[in-house]
Amino acid sequence: MIEAVSFLPITLTVNGVEVTRVVEPRTLLADFVRDDLGLTGTKVSCRLQVCGACTVLVDDLPVSACTYLAVDADGADVRTVEGLSDGENLHPLQEAFVEKFALQCGFCTPGFLMMSKALATENPTADRAEIIEHLEGNICRCTGYRPIVEAVECALARMRKVPSE
Amino acid sequence: MLPRFDLLRPTTVAEAVGCLSEESVPYCGGTELLLAMRAGLYRPSALVDIKRVPELRGIRLRDGVLSIGAATSHRVVALDALVRGQLPMLATVEQGVGNARVRAQGSVGGNLCFAEPKSDLATALVAYEASVSLTSAGGTREVLVSELIQGAYFADKEPDELLVSIEIPLPGDHDAVYLKYQTMERPTVGVAVMNDRSGRRCRVVVGAVGEVPVVWEGTDPSEVVPDEIAELVDPVVDLTGSARYKRHVTAVYVRRALRALEGSHPS
Ligand SMILES: Cc1cc2nc3c(=O)[nH]c(=O)nc-3n(C[C@H](O)[C@H](O)[C@H](O)COP(=O)(O)OP(=O)(O)OC[C@H]3O[C@@H](n4cnc5c(N)ncnc54)[C@H](O)[C@@H]3O)c2cc1C
Ligand code: FES
Ligand code: FES
Numbered sequence: 001m002i003e004a005v006s007f008l009p010i011t012l013t014v015n016g017v018e019v020t021r022v023v024e025p026r027t028l029l030a031d032f033v034r035d036d037l038g039l040t041g042t043k044v045s046c047r048l049q050v051c052g053a054c055t056v057l058v059d060d061l062p063v064s065a066c067t068y069l070a071v072d073a074d075g076a077d078v079r080t081v082e083g084l085s086d087g088e089n090l091h092p093l094q095e096a097f098v099e100k101f102a103l104q105c106g107f108c109t110p111g112f113l114m115m116s117k118a119l120a121t122e123n124p125t126a127d128r129a130e131i132i133e134h135l136e137g138n139i140c141r142c143t144g145y146r147p148i149v150e151a152v153e154c155a156l157a158r159m160r161k162v163p164s165e
Numbered sequence: 166m167l168p169r170f171d172l173l174r175p176t177t178v179a180e181a182v183g184c185l186s187e188e189s190v191p192y193c194g195g196t197e198l199l200l201a202m203r204a205g206l207y208r209p210s211a212l213v214d215i216k217r218v219p220e221l222r223g224i225r226l227r228d229g230v231l232s233i234g235a236a237t238s239h240r241v242v243a244l245d246a247l248v249r250g251q252l253p254m255l256a257t258v259e260q261g262v263g264n265a266r267v268r269a270q271g272s273v274g275g276n277l278c279f280a281e282p283k284s285d286l287a288t289a290l291v292a293y294e295a296s297v298s299l300t301s302a303g304g305t306r307e308v309l310v311s312e313l314i315q316g317a318y319f320a321d322k323e324p325d326e327l328l329v330s331i332e333i334p335l336p337g338d339h340d341a342v343y344l345k346y347q348t349m350e351r352p353t354v355g356v357a358v359m360n361d362r363s364g365r366r367c368r369v370v371v372g373a374v375g376e377v378p379v380v381w382e383g384t385d386p387s388e389v390v391p392d393e394i395a396e397l398v399d400p401v402v403d404l405t406g407s408a409r410y411k412r413h414v415t416a417v418y419v420r421r422a423l424r425a426l427e428g429s430h431p432s
Contacts, residue, residue, distance in 0.1 A: 004173050137265060
């Protein structure tokens, strides 16, 4: 007989640091990283998996942390926008976002960055059309998207030249 | 915040089935279930996480039937070499579901069991005459996807039944296309055309417009009259359009799908 549990211990890696906590199954990954770990870079807006502001990577795959149970990240490698740079230098994606003015208010930016990071891992040679298709599930209310797509294009090109990043 | 619930984590189909009841429901990617719970539409006391059951994952080819485990994500189906090689239309459909996060999180079984009327997957599977395998403590039954999807958010499935796999009989010499029109997260209309040349059968399936996919059947694509198919559908009036508009886009997309079908076949 499988036991039903109301609390359970989880151990996961967040931005390279191992954390262990006891959580309720209903704890959402977005609330876990923001409230418990203080990583408030991950934003929450629609809570419908539509806007992408809450995007984080779980084992390199993008998920909507607003609708993802923390217990499902048990044993996984989670990366939030705080884990994108190495602590000293901006990640090429972040750099390109700054250069191309790919943000205004910045609320959508962590989501776009993490979504783009997923693309860089899965398809480093993505062309413009593929970038646009991949970012379809992210909403920006300020930029009109063109600078965002340009930034990602530019970052992917640079990352191809320096593959270690 | 979500309402409180308990979690169960079975690792075999037998264990999972043993956990199910009205109050204790299957939970896979949660892309529909968690939304419904957050909206207060649904309040199960426990979720049975089926993601740790290896039997529910993966894609296999056996005796001319492609079998897809219920917990397989859209992403995995879209990238799978067998699917791309044998059923390229299905790979295209899966690559177009929602967004990259929904594709990574959401499962094929969850898509069908939730019976959201604006499903691309259900439309494509009806075109392939696919069925599903449902298992409960009492045994296993096979149901055609066209019969599983009974109405909006209504799948013919008992609370103690688990969808284990989707079974797609591989067609012989065939062409298939899927076209959809979409302005929001989900399609306004999805049209699948399946032309099985070896069996001299042609099926046109229109989904998303009404509560359930509508099927037209004949022997050859030349018999299809797009305006007649637009009369067959029973549109649901919603934010994606009026009944008249939906019939109109149905005819347009059937016409375009037929043209794409011609283009996909060199002779
Ligand atoms: C923003 C957004 C956009 C989307 N766009 C599209 C689209 O364009 N086209 C499209 O086709 N779909 C679309 N979808 C739907 C998506 O495909 C489904 O949400 C997803 O596949 C559901 O799978 P899941 O594993 O998350 O299901 P869950 O949410 O875990 O479960 C859904 C329901 O099915 C039941 N269930 C799950 N697995 C089983 C099983 N094996 N046996 C029995 N019952 C089970 C659960 O109890 C629950 O009632 C979209 C969804 C979202 C959120
Ligand atoms: S807040 Fe998660 S997708 Fe919008
Ligand atoms: S920069 Fe303001 S929402 Fe994108």
